[in-house]
Amino acid sequence: MTDIVLSNLLSPAVLFFALGLVAALFKSDLRFPSGLGEALSIYLLLAIGLKGGLALSHYTLDQLSAVLLATLSLGIIIPIATYLICAAFKVDRHNAIGLAATYGSVSIVTYGAALNYLHHEHVYYEPYMNAMVVLLESPAILVSLFMLRWMEHKQNNTATYQTPMGITASSMRPFWPDPAVIKESLLGKSVLLMMGGLAIGWLGGERFYPVIEPLFIHLYDSVLILFMLNMGLLAGERLPELRAFGYKLPLFGIIFPLLYGPVGVVLGKWAGLSTGGMMLMGVLAASASYIAAPAALRSSVPEANPSVYLGLALGITFPLNLIIGLPLYYYLAVMLS
Template identity: 60%
Template sequence: MTEIIVDNLLSPVVLFFVLGLVAAIFKSDLKFPSALSEALSIYLLIAIGIKGGIELSHYSIDTVLAPIGGALILGVAIPLITLFIMRIIKVDLENSIGLAATYGSISIVTYGAALSFLEKNGTMYEGFMNAIVVLMESPAILVSLLILNIVKNKSEVTSLSSRSVGFMPESFNLIDKEVLRESIFGKSIVLLVGSLLIGVILGERAVPMVKPLFMDLYNSVLILFLLNMGLVAGQRLPEVKKYGVKLVLFGLLSPLLFGSLGVIVGSFVGLSIGGITLMGVLAGSASYIAAPAALKTSVPEANPSIYLGLALGVTFPFNLIIGIPIYFELAKWIQ
């Protein structure tokens, strides 16, 4: 176990992330142009989606049905567990919803780093796991916003019911249409789903064209992206400190809790060691692309410094350095 963690720490993707982290902490003038950062994000989303689609074209629906079911269960369960924990530590409703959506959704970059980890260790995994990434991106966001609207509407109805029997406010709406659009048709979902479908339709015919850019260069581009993520995470660290030890502990311990749950689900639905590891990584990661985009529109009261600060400043580096090897060892043990 120690040897695996050390090997992971000494991998290029982790070391370049640490380089960015150190540069931000010591206030270096190193920074990425916003256009380049956006381009790297788009590249990773397309690369993971199209590789998943090509692999998915090799499988029948019967093969992927159980893993899809497991992924959807995790997408519903994790935000509910997060809300329960936030209630215990007395975080307000809006910030609780922000954390539930963020931790219930997934980090595409953590997943990409896990793929590199498995390939380095020579561990095979099911190709359709790239499709599972797409399925786990939105459910937690929708569940969290649904709960928020139910609670708010219930409070509104309760306050008005004593004055008007049978009254139902015009604003009663479980999920706003704009929120639904952001959650399903946001950039990350469109790119992942679209490239996945293209990969499924074309199958192996797409390989000669996409391999030079989206397969051969994948790990090198991931290094650049993680250098940038290190800079962003380092800038967010002071914001996390403002909100006390309880939330920082949540950012450190929740990946182990949710990642272990993902490992159990992955084993239950019959995945290989590599597939179980990836299910654990997805469950234990936190979103800083899709969830914040939806939260910015639908829950403006939620403080981005909390959900983004924890996701990027605490959970992301924890998973990158320690979490991935732990999920891998848990997968081997449970098998």
């Protein structure tokens, strides 16, 4: 186990993340141009989608039914469990919903680091797992927003108002997400790029591989370490924001991945995945989104404090998964195998 942890700590992705973290903590003037950070993000999102589509082109729906069910189950179970845990610790409703959406969704960069980890360890995984990243991006956001609307509806079952005739009337408040929220969740940058890449890769199959390979396969690892450097800078800047919330919120950033990761590994075992596939399912369950979920929360739950869900996702859960989580989920997968 120690060898696995040391191997992960010394991987290029983790070392570049650590470099960015140190630079931010020591107030370095190192900064990524906003346009470059955006370009790196677009590249990674599209690359993940294309790889998933190419992988899916080799399989039928019957072959994927179990892993699809396991993945969608995570998108429903995790946000509900996260909200209930937050509510038990007296976290206010809107910030609890923000954490539910963030931890129910998935970190693409953590998943990319997990792929590098398996490649370094020479461990096989089912190629169609790349497609599961796309499927897990939106369900938790929609489930979280539905929970919020349902609770608001339950608390305020009727809203009173004055008619032009001066008569007090009441109307039922809708408890489902409005169309704008659904559009933001399904057509936001991350989901659109991954779903678009997935569709293009699936439709093109092997015919597209010679065109996709030079940019999206060969250069993927190099682009990832640049993105990890930028993530280290962002995480270091977010860490001080958590102090105002006491010990409970940082504790969530540690508990949630270590709780959900093993659940994902077990579901991967149920779905019949290989050791590498089980580990990746654990990573999907343990990681927290800092792209799609925050984008949806800003427009639909403005009461939720971004420093809470972004601070935890970037400042605690992300580095925790890189340093401890990846070897832990791999170790559990080996044990179950």
